[in-house]
Amino acid sequence: MKEIKVGLIGFGTVGTGVVKILQKNSKLIESRMGAKVILKRIADVDLKTDRRVRLRPGVLTRKAEEVIKDPEINIVMELIGGIEPAKTFILQAIRNRKHIVTANKALLALHGDEIFRAAHQCGVDVNFEGSVGGGIPLIRSIKEGLVANRIQSIFGILNGTSNYVLSKMTDEGKGFKEILKEAQQKGYAEADPTYDIEGIDAAHKLTILIRLAFGAAIQFKDVFIGGISEITPVDIQFGREFGYRIKLLAIAKVDGGKIEARVHPTMIPEKHLLSTVGGVFNAIYIKGDAVGPTLFYGQGAGQMPTGSAVVGDLVELGRNHLIRASGRRVPLLSYQPSSIAKVPLKKMDDVVMPFYMRFSALDRPGVLSKISGILGKNDISIAAVIQKGRQIRGAVPLVMMTHEAKEKNVHQALKEIDRLGVILGKTMVIRMENELE
Amino acid sequence: MKEIKVGLIGFGTVGTGVVKILQKNSKLIESRMGAKVILKRIADVDLKTDRRVRLRPGVLTRKAEEVIKDPEINIVMELIGGIEPAKTFILQAIRNRKHIVTANKALLALHGDEIFRAAHQCGVDVNFEGSVGGGIPLIRSIKEGLVANRIQSIFGILNGTSNYVLSKMTDEGKGFKEILKEAQQKGYAEADPTYDIEGIDAAHKLTILIRLAFGAAIQFKDVFIGGISEITPVDIQFGREFGYRIKLLAIAKVDGGKIEARVHPTMIPEKHLLSTVGGVFNAIYIKGDAVGPTLFYGQGAGQMPTGSAVVGDLVELGRNHLIRASGRRVPLLSYQPSSIAKVPLKKMDDVVMPFYMRFSALDRPGVLSKISGILGKNDISIAAVIQKGRQIRGAVPLVMMTHEAKEKNVHQALKEIDRLGVILGKTMVIRMENELE
Numbered sequence: 001m002k003e004i005k006v007g008l009i010g011f012g013t014v015g016t017g018v019v020k021i022l023q024k025n026s027k028l029i030e031s032r033m034g035a036k037v038i039l040k041r042i043a044d045v046d047l048k049t050d051r052r053v054r055l056r057p058g059v060l061t062r063k064a065e066e067v068i069k070d071p072e073i074n075i076v077m078e079l080i081g082g083i084e085p086a087k088t089f090i091l092q093a094i095r096n097r098k099h100i101v102t103a104n105k106a107l108l109a110l111h112g113d114e115i116f117r118a119a120h121q122c123g124v125d126v127n128f129e130g131s132v133g134g135g136i137p138l139i140r141s142i143k144e145g146l147v148a149n150r151i152q153s154i155f156g157i158l159n160g161t162s163n164y165v166l167s168k169m170t171d172e173g174k175g176f177k178e179i180l181k182e183a184q185q186k187g188y189a190e191a192d193p194t195y196d197i198e199g200i201d202a203a204h205k206l207t208i209l210i211r212l213a214f215g216a217a218i219q220f221k222d223v224f225i226g227g228i229s230e231i232t233p234v235d236i237q238f239g240r241e242f243g244y245r246i247k248l249l250a251i252a253k254v255d256g257g258k259i260e261a262r263v264h265p266t267m268i269p270e271k272h273l274l275s276t277v278g279g280v281f282n283a284i285y286i287k288g289d290a291v292g293p294t295l296f297y298g299q300g301a302g303q304m305p306t307g308s309a310v311v312g313d314l315v316e317l318g319r320n321h322l323i324r325a326s327g328r329r330v331p332l333l334s335y336q337p338s339s340i341a342k343v344p345l346k347k348m349d350d351v352v353m354p355f356y357m358r359f360s361a362l363d364r365p366g367v368l369s370k371i372s373g374i375l376g377k378n379d380i381s382i383a384a385v386i387q388k389g390r391q392i393r394g395a396v397p398l399v400m401m402t403h404e405a406k407e408k409n410v411h412q413a414l415k416e417i418d419r420l421g422v423i424l425g426k427t428m429v430i431r432m433e434n435e436l437e
Numbered sequence: 438m439k440e441i442k443v444g445l446i447g448f449g450t451v452g453t454g455v456v457k458i459l460q461k462n463s464k465l466i467e468s469r470m471g472a473k474v475i476l477k478r479i480a481d482v483d484l485k486t487d488r489r490v491r492l493r494p495g496v497l498t499r500k501a502e503e504v505i506k507d508p509e510i511n512i513v514m515e516l517i518g519g520i521e522p523a524k525t526f527i528l529q530a531i532r533n534r535k536h537i538v539t540a541n542k543a544l545l546a547l548h549g550d551e552i553f554r555a556a557h558q559c560g561v562d563v564n565f566e567g568s569v570g571g572g573i574p575l576i577r578s579i580k581e582g583l584v585a586n587r588i589q590s591i592f593g594i595l596n597g598t599s600n601y602v603l604s605k606m607t608d609e610g611k612g613f614k615e616i617l618k619e620a621q622q623k624g625y626a627e628a629d630p631t632y633d634i635e636g637i638d639a640a641h642k643l644t645i646l647i648r649l650a651f652g653a654a655i656q657f658k659d660v661f662i663g664g665i666s667e668i669t670p671v672d673i674q675f676g677r678e679f680g681y682r683i684k685l686l687a688i689a690k691v692d693g694g695k696i697e698a699r700v701h702p703t704m705i706p707e708k709h710l711l712s713t714v715g716g717v718f719n720a721i722y723i724k725g726d727a728v729g730p731t732l733f734y735g736q737g738a739g740q741m742p743t744g745s746a747v748v749g750d751l752v753e754l755g756r757n758h759l760i761r762a763s764g765r766r767v768p769l770l771s772y773q774p775s776s777i778a779k780v781p782l783k784k785m786d787d788v789v790m791p792f793y794m795r796f797s798a799l800d801r802p803g804v805l806s807k808i809s810g811i812l813g814k815n816d817i818s819i820a821a822v823i824q825k826g827r828q829i830r831g832a833v834p835l836v837m838m839t840h841e842a843k844e845k846n847v848h849q850a851l852k853e854i855d856r857l858g859v860i861l862g863k864t865m866v867i868r869m870e871n872e873l874e
Binding site: 028034148276277283307 | 458462465468470577583586714720727729730731736741745746751768
């Protein structure tokens with residue numbers, strides 16, 4: 001039987017998952033691939049931790065270069081994460097004509113241009129299914145399954161940690177900090193949860209998806225980012241009263257030749273499929289001009305789900321290598337390099353959508369009239385109002401849903417409103433999505 | 438720019454969709470594929486209907502052989518559906534070394550063996566993404582994205598017509614016949630809806646999925662099939678009271694080396710994602726040993742969604758052809774032909790699951806005791822009971838949910854129960870699924 005020799009750099013959680021899958025399902029993978037995967041070398045700085053997998057002697061090494069420079073190894077999996085030394089290792093491996101599998105979303109979002117350019121020059125493949133949506137076959141679906149479609153919009157729950165926190169806050173009515181602490185204890189959130197909670201991780205992933213879906217040379221810094229740490233149980237409850245759920249949504253749309261790219265807490269209709277995605281799960285809702293709406297759902301992270309994606313990539317690159325199709329079948333970023341264009345971004349100020357607003361107002365006559373007057377002056381019309389007597393720190397929550405309004409106008413109006421004497425605190429604003437019917 | 442010449446047999450709904458996509462998105466497809474798709478010939482017996490697409494003169498022909506025998510054409514799309522003449526055309530095209538794209542689920546379920554054997558012998562590709570789940574990139578995901586996984590189970594809403602009917606019956610409380618008539622008027626159901634309503638179409642699709650997912654040489658006749666025409670609004674309502682929805686579910690599981698393969702109306706927990714799949718949409722929930730649960734959702738039929746799948750297949754086969762990788766990259770049925778095995782089927786009698794039962798009983802003392810006695814004697818224990826006073830034709834509905842019970846025992850028990858003098862009509866039984874948490 002034919003063999004394909006591979007190496008692994010980074011023997012952490014996902015790396016260990018990959019080894020487990022390659023061992024447990026070796027016969028199955030052979031029966032599909034028609035070749036045997038030989039995991040020749042694994043490099044990690046930590047040789048001591050017991051990963052509970054058996055390896056032949058001599059497989060483990062502390063030196064990544066023993067993987068990168070091994071002339072027998074055709075495919076290198078980079079699973080250390082982070083920018084350096086991952087980037088250097090990948091570029092070295094590419095120059096040594098190794099095909100690359102990685103799940104490193106931060107690296108691809110920030111330095112993808114450099115990596116894909118090098119890979120293109122050297123004629124090697126770079127696969128990265130595990131970088132977005134864990135084990136969900138999403139990237140492959142965008143690059144191949146939906147290839148006939150002009151992708152119109154993407155709405156993704158791309159971060160499991162923040163979805164877990166919001167889902168738990170919704171189900172149990174507890175506050176952000178309490179649930180985050182629980183999530184940390186259960187291993188669903190890291191000690192420093194900034195990347196997950198503040199939307200940065202989701203924005204890394206959205207950057208990758210936008211490049212693939214729209215053929216747009218977008219940069220990570222172009223994505224507007226907002227996190228979930230300000231969301232309160234009160235807002236979740238009011239959202240429910242309007243028939244909405246709050247999700248940290250990664251949104252990309254093409255509208256009038258411009259791209260919208262943003263990650264922020266978003267109210268979406270409770271009947272929409274995305275509202276039912278709970279816990280650490282991920283889901284991506286994609287609209288194409290021919291296929292219409294589609295949804296892909298699964299575990300967005302974790303040892304075995306991400307391992308599943310990495311091994312899937314490994315098999316694809318192995319197949320390409322065996323029939324000498326490497327670097328020639330599907331373009332690395334879905335579009336031929338010459339077709340990838342700078343597409344203008346829509347400024348966040350110009351984005352139009354409905355808004356949820358919760359004002360902390362004194363319970364006095366005329367407040368509603370003052371607020372709605374300022375909104376109206378700024379071209380913002382009100383779709384629904386809830387005013388209920390529950391006092392929070394001396395103020396009454398006055399909650400509104402607007403019709404479609406311009407982001408810029410909302411900021412302008414709130415600046416005025418928050419200066420009113422009858423307004424006691426900063427107004428809470430949550431963007432809403434009305435393209436999810 | 439490189440060119441790939443293709444032909445189409447069958448210029449009906451989906452065929453027209455394919456032509457529309459190839460025309461509207463030609464630049465887009467070129468920018469992804471790096472080659473131009475030339476639709477050289479289209480064959481259909483009907484040359485008169487105005488499909489509202491412009492074609493170069495000489496493209497249309499009444500004779501399929503002008504597509505099949507054209508030496509310039511590399512890929513033939515078969516979109517006439519049904520068994521003959523589709524089968525003959527495909528086999529002729531394969532012998533002429535054409536690669537095939539088809540969306541013909543009935544043909545593949547009944548005569549797939551012959552077609553795939555011929556294709557394997559001739560070294561050509563056969564793609565069929567459009568045959569299951571319309572535009573959802575499902576087959577590609579099973580063959581490639583989830584390749585690292587031992588697939589454990591599949592639960593699919595695979596027929597849009599029956600899902601539309603059940604969803605409408607659930608939302609509006611109307612009867613089967615009334616909703617079916619509406620569906621026919623709206624074009625969601627055919628004049629003869631037997632295939633859709635009786636589960637045959639879903640069973641065709643399940644046969645295809647089982648072959649791909651499990652590498653099992655299963656035949657269509659091995660699939661147990663039940664339809665939805667007996668489902669009543671009363672059962673839907675009682676299901677809701679237990680927290681369940683009724684869906685026509687295609688189910689495949691591997692359990693103890695045996696395969697379960699069945700299509701029937703199934704009660705599933707209302708909180709499960711599959712319960713929220715409404716209207717003509719399809720969704721497939723797949724569990725793999727590494728990836729865990731995944732879900733794929735989209736439009737399961739229709740001109741443009743199925744057209745999206747067909748053009749996606751066309752691009753893949755075009756890419757293979759351009760780099761001379763045809764017939765060599767991914768095995769036609771996901772597994773190497775030598776690895777496809779006869780896997781024993783679990784007899785329907787031996788399948789174990791919870792059941793919903795609605796007895797039409799006389800409102801007399803001792804009825805519940807008699808029924809539960811017979812159930813107990815047959816090793817069936819009751820999990821929940823609802824008895825409410827609403828009379829239907831002189832009888833009171835007595836509704837039970839059982840714990841896990843063997844299909845055979847249920848039939849045996851019901852034979853006895855339905856002979857009781859206090860039972861006025863045939864007992865309604867609906868299978869339940871407890872692996873969907």
